[in-house]
Amino acid sequence: MNERDQTETDRENRRSQLLGLLTERRERLAAQIRRALAERREESQMRDAPGSHGWGAAPEGNISLAMVAQQQQQLSQIDTAIHRHQAGTYGRCVGCGEEIPLPRLQALPFAQRCAGCQEEWEAEKR
Template identity: 45%
Template sequence: MTGIAEHHPTAITSRQRTSLRNHLAGDREQTRLLVERLAEEMGAFLTSRRDSPTDDEHDPEGPTLAFERSQSQAMLDQSRQHLAEIDAALSRIATGTYGRCASCGGDIALGRLQARPHAGLCITCAGRVR
């Protein structure tokens, strides 16, 4: 065996890992702030609707409001999921398993990690999940 770089051509370097960790940390902060803002907006929306005597079915704007509420809830759910994925990636960095596929144990290609730093599966295994 002549070295890890030859044996694992897609293994990421320490410098690349640091860059990806910094990207994840920045993305985490932005996502955390988005989750806070969306949660506040949802809370304010629900409070304002609770104080209103009309219901969505008979309110002329009801369907629009219900749609907006549904979209906001979906965005909040997706943002919370993304935050959990970022936290899991940061945990993998801390435990030294970052860049390894959680399913097959192989390396996750650097290009995939650069596109999706929170990825926990290689492209082959991710394709099987769909």
């Protein structure tokens, strides 16, 4: 196998590994969201049960809803990353065009920028 073929094989292995990361994270998040929403439904049904007088509405319910909203946002970001993967642009920084380092994508699989470009982008937003 020549060097060009090896580079292409390495690229395909990276793409496959990254798609696996995205898919795994997406499945995990979707399951967490389903569980949290099922728990909220159950809590709501218990509060609305005859004889409960609506008591038991806990303030931590607002926190769990905020967490679900955050998880849904991450799920949307992962879906966007999967679309970028299908288009062949996933894993490349939208700022500089270089490959985003694998450890960054493992930690934040929906990252669109390398760490340097992300810092610059955030600084510009402020």
